[in-house]
Amino acid sequence: MKIAIAQMNSMVGAMQKNAERILELANQAHQAGARLLLTPELSLCGYPPEDLLFRQDFYAANQRALHWLEQQLPAELAVLIGHPHEIAGKRYNAATLIHSGRIQATYHKHHLPNYNVFDEERYFVAGDLPLVFEWQGTRYGVLICADIWEPAPALQALQANAQVLLVINASPYHLHKQQTRYQVLRERILETGLPVIYANMVGGQDELVFDGGSFAMNSQGELTQEFPMFEDCLGYLTLAQAQPVPAAISQHPTLEATVYQALQLGLKDYVEKNRFPSVVLGLSGGIDSALTLAIAVDALGKERVKAVMMPSEFTADISIQDAADMARLLDVEYSVLPIKPLFNGFCETLAEEFTGKAFDTTEENLQARIRGMLLMAISNKFGHLVITTGNKSETAVGYSTLYGDMAGGFALIKDVPKTLVYKLANYRNSLGQVIPPRIITRPPSAELRADQTDQDSLPAYEILDAIMEAYVEKDQGIESIIQKGFSRADVERVTRLIDRNEYKRRQAAVGVRITERGFGKDRRYPITCQLTF
Known part of the structure; x- marks a missing residue:
């Protein structure tokens, strides 16, 4: 069976515009002979919508767009759509399956990340039920992003007789992120014996950048196909006997x-x-x-x-x-x-x-x-x-x-x-x-x-950057950093400057996050404090 992945660039808050883009991609996928289309996590509203998720009219607009798609999508194409979902006053990060002209099922994300740039526990309630659906002779288990980073959701899908895991994502970029994704998915594949199709969002949203790079792995954890990074595209893969068929793997660019x-x-x-x-x-x-x-x-x-x-x-x-x-x-x-x-x-x-x-x-x-x-x-x-x-x-x-x-x-x-x-x-x-x-x-x-020159006021940048990485990105203390071989004077000077200048960073413009821990949404330190430890 031919499966399409809409590695799309959604606009936060533009539900109808995003729905029209999903429909456009769905029609293209249908004409190309695909029978299943995956869209990214919260593709209908864009990610992350932040405190828009507290507004009732936001959910109402999402539901209108979802029902519009229900009426417009090709009946022969099954489409998995990421969207926010409210039921009886509870809010969920959801994925809804539409085919044959109606909504067939909805899955609620189990694991809500609450670290670094993520604060989904602020907005959503965790789901606890698996979703496995049969389509064109294959049983698919649905997961959303962080669900694949923990063993339980994938094992639940396996117990519900899934043959393939579908994971829709809004996974932001940072250095070496794709290699980390490979490692995590291989752990789940080893535990379940199930192949995985991983669909990721692409695009920039304030300081976050979503890098795409959607891919598939077979039940041995082998990469069978990968889509381009940083590119809004509609890509295809083929399943044969519930395994992804090896196809094109995009060449990995250098870190720079x-x-x-x-x-x-x-x-x-x-x-x-x-x-x-x-x-x-x-x-x-x-x-x-x-x-x-x-x-x-x-x-x-x-x-x-x-x-x-x-x-x-x-x-x-x-x-x-x-x-x-x-x-x-x-x-x-x-x-x-x-x-x-x-x-x-x-x-x-x-x-x-x-x-x-x-x-x-x-x-x-x-x-x-x-x-x-x-x-x-x-x-x-x-x-x-x-x-x-x-x-x-x-x-x-x-x-x-x-x-x-x-x-x-x-x-x-x-x-x-x-x-x-x-x-x-x-x-x-x-x-x-x-x-x-x-x-x-x-x-x-x-x-x-x-x-x-800069070095009149600062240590050499090779030293400064290494100390900064240890202190800011890895949360290591002064003594631990000194033990790495840096002079006490340099470590104390750099960390003191970092602590003293939080007030400046609070007033800085938003900018692109490329490290695992940037200033802003990642690192939230008090301005007024005395660090005596």
Whole structure:
């Protein structure tokens, strides 16, 4: 039997639009000879809908869209649709089976994830009954996303005589996530002896990116087919004697290629789903803004990207030249707005107030805030979304300016450590050079005072990023990190900066999550606290 997977990009809240897309894909699948179509978890409403799930009218709209599909879908095609479901005041994460012109059955998700970016226990009640249905001579057990990460739901389906497990997912991307999925599914296959068809959502939703990569494994845990990652598509696989038939397996991209694709998709969907016509960013001649510009052009096209160089008296000539060269290579709209006159004006206004005070971070931050004001003015005048350019390493330790370089609507690389920034820049140049090599090789600098480099204020990024990963992503304590071979001074300094700068991160723009634990939905630390342990 031919099975179709709608690896689709849903829009949160747009139930009728999503339903129309499901119908379009269902008609295509039917015409191609498929007899079963899988859509992702909560495909009807988009994922995650967050506190929309508290609204009665939200469920009513979902039910209207579901019943519209019931009347419209081809009768010969069985379609499994993910949607929220309310019964007698209880809310469920559900999957409904429609064929022969009516709803045949509904499954309620058993395991509700409540960690990292997930908070489904806030919204849903867990189901406890299996759903196994027979179609075209094969018995299918239905699971939803986290259900496959625990043994019980798959075993329940086996006990209910399932021959194949169907898993619909809204599983967000982070580094090495696909390999983790393989491992988990092989554990369930070993326990049940059942093959698995895994259908995943694709697309960007605020800071989350869903990477697709839907696949099938046979009852020996062998990968038999895999769909492209980060691609909205309708794919097909074939079952013979309740086993997936080996077919095309998409080539796995490198880690850098995968991260780059995630950043592209996250930006593209944020811009387009929020109906921004274009974006603008400050191009400093440094590596962070260079990488951000390259991703923006690749995601949106050069016609929708504007770059602005805002030199000060501390900006090196090579920074001005490199920024101009990169804007030329990418053929984007480019402006140069010197900030020295504005900076001098502020300094003159504040001169009496600051009598006897030396030049310090106040004046450094003032330059960043002038740049932020200029970018926001351009945004207001032309409707561009301002893309900020700070990376995760800077975000972690507060090496950024509130209302300055943090001012903007989308922080594209906020979850990308500095060491990975360099790898991504080299990866992009391997496809065709768009970042001048000197930007990659020269020491990084904020250029807010004379002869400044990042390492004047921070440990080497290789050290900083390793400490940050241990402390932020793995929740390891100071003593444990020191035992890894880092100096006490570096560990205490970096962790202190991370703790002190939570207040800044709370005010940062949303940005793409690519690590297992990013700042924002993942890591929720108090601003006011004393860590004495």
